[in-house]
Amino acid sequence: MFRSASAFTSGRRRVAAALASGMLAFSLAGCGNAEPTFKGADITGTNLGHYMSMMDRSGHVRTLADYKGKVVAIYFGYTHCPDVCPTTMAELARVMHLLKGDAKKVQVIMISVDPARDTPAIVDDYVKAFYPTFIGLSGTAGQLEKTAKSFKVYYAKAPGTTGSNYAVSHSSRIYIIDQKGQARVLLDSTKPAKDIAHDIEQLL
Amino acid sequence: MKNLTRTFFFAVLLCSPAAVLAAPSAAVTVSDCWIRALPENLPSGGYFKMANAGDRSVDLVGVETSAFGMAMLHETRNKGNVSTMVMVKKVTVPAHGTLRFAPGNYHVMLEKPKKTVKPGMTIPVTFVFSNGEKPTVECKVKKPGAMSY
Numbered sequence A: 001m002f003r004s005a006s007a008f009t010s011g012r013r014r015v016a017a018a019l020a021s022g023m024l025a026f027s028l029a030g031c032g033n034a035e036p037t038f039k040g041a042d043i044t045g046t047n048l049g050h051y052m053s054m055m056d057r058s059g060h061v062r063t064l065a066d067y068k069g070k071v072v073a074i075y076f077g078y079t080h081c082p083d084v085c086p087t088t089m090a091e092l093a094r095v096m097h098l099l100k101g102d103a104k105k106v107q108v109i110m111i112s113v114d115p116a117r118d119t120p121a122i123v124d125d126y127v128k129a130f131y132p133t134f135i136g137l138s139g140t141a142g143q144l145e146k147t148a149k150s151f152k153v154y155y156a157k158a159p160g161t162t163g164s165n166y167a168v169s170h171s172s173r174i175y176i177i178d179q180k181g182q183a184r185v186l187l188d189s190t191k192p193a194k195d196i197a198h199d200i201e202q203l204l
Numbered sequence B: 001m002k003n004l005t006r007t008f009f010f011a012v013l014l015c016s017p018a019a020v021l022a023a024p025s026a027a028v029t030v031s032d033c034w035i036r037a038l039p040e041n042l043p044s045g046g047y048f049k050m051a052n053a054g055d056r057s058v059d060l061v062g063v064e065t066s067a068f069g070m071a072m073l074h075e076t077r078n079k080g081n082v083s084t085m086v087m088v089k090k091v092t093v094p095a096h097g098t099l100r101f102a103p104g105n106y107h108v109m110l111e112k113p114k115k116t117v118k119p120g121m122t123i124p125v126t127f128v129f130s131n132g133e134k135p136t137v138e139c140k141v142k143k144p145g146a147m148s149y
Helices: A002-029 A084-105 A120-128 A141-151 A193-202 B002-015 B017-021
Strands: A071-077 A106-112 A135-137 A155-157 A168-171 A173-177 A183-188 B028-036 B044-052 B058-064 B068-079 B082-087 B091-093 B097-101 B106-113 B122-129 B136-142
Touching (some): A071 A084, A084 A106, A084 B044, A120 A135, A183 A193, B044 B058, B044 B136, B091 B097
Parallel strands (some): B028 B136
Antiparallel strands (some): A071 A173, A155 A168, A173 A183, B044 B097
16 A cells, blocks of 8 residues: 555656656757747736726727637737838738638728827728728727726827827737737737738737 | 931931930939729828839939829838837839839828829829829829738
8 A cells, every 4th residue: 555655656756856857958959849829929817908998989998808709819000001011901901802701700900099180980881981881989088098008008299290180100020819819929910911910810 | 427317316316216205314204103982082192113223323302293282201110019100201213223212211202192193093293203203103092902013
């Protein structure tokens, strides 16, 4: 009895040692194959976006919980942005085409960092010009502040721009949220469509 | 000899009408110009490729178009993860080199279109260079989702 317990214990120890060395190898390798590996940064467990609360075109307040069951890709931008925002939306439209049939399990959302000029309807019309299922959200300055803080997103009026013709500097990254509403991946918006599609596929 | 020269010129005229239209010493050429159509007459980006066949670098110092109220040279700069749009006074095309205005980088910011800009249209744009050359190029208007010419 004692002996077998000891054998059991030493067996457990061996397993634990094997596990530990396995984990060491895993961490030395940088990334293993067992867990989903992302092209972007793994932000699992950060709860980014947990306090998102923005308005859609019908006036409803939207949180991440509203999109459960879909993988969500969120980008912060604004409609008076002539280059980086339409480029990112074009890239995300390409992602949808790459995903083919799986595209219906994906929701792309652009949140405006320019609530003074962008109503929810303006942002929504804007993003739908890129892909019909994209959603645009905006809201009050307060809603944006709270939401941006929750995503750790930076935005500010660009220096040297004045009047109604100002530009907005902003974090240009894509947040991928899994089907349970948890933030999982953070990608630079300059990443090619195939990398973004790859990371979304890991969560489908 | 005179006849031969004349024949030669005639041949050039026949073969390359574009070369005749351009200034004989044209160093810079602009090609692959396109403009992204955006809804609601929002400011849009213009993209193109410049080639400089000359021995000296040439600066693009501006663009002119009657189709928009404003056209400015801009650059999207990424610092860390923050994107900022910066106005630039000139962009240098190196001697015997090319330079591309492309999404996410250099672009012409086109604001206040006189008429709604729609995919399929072409818009003439004049490029102003520091050496005095001012080629005019027809730019294709493409869908919002376009990424290249």
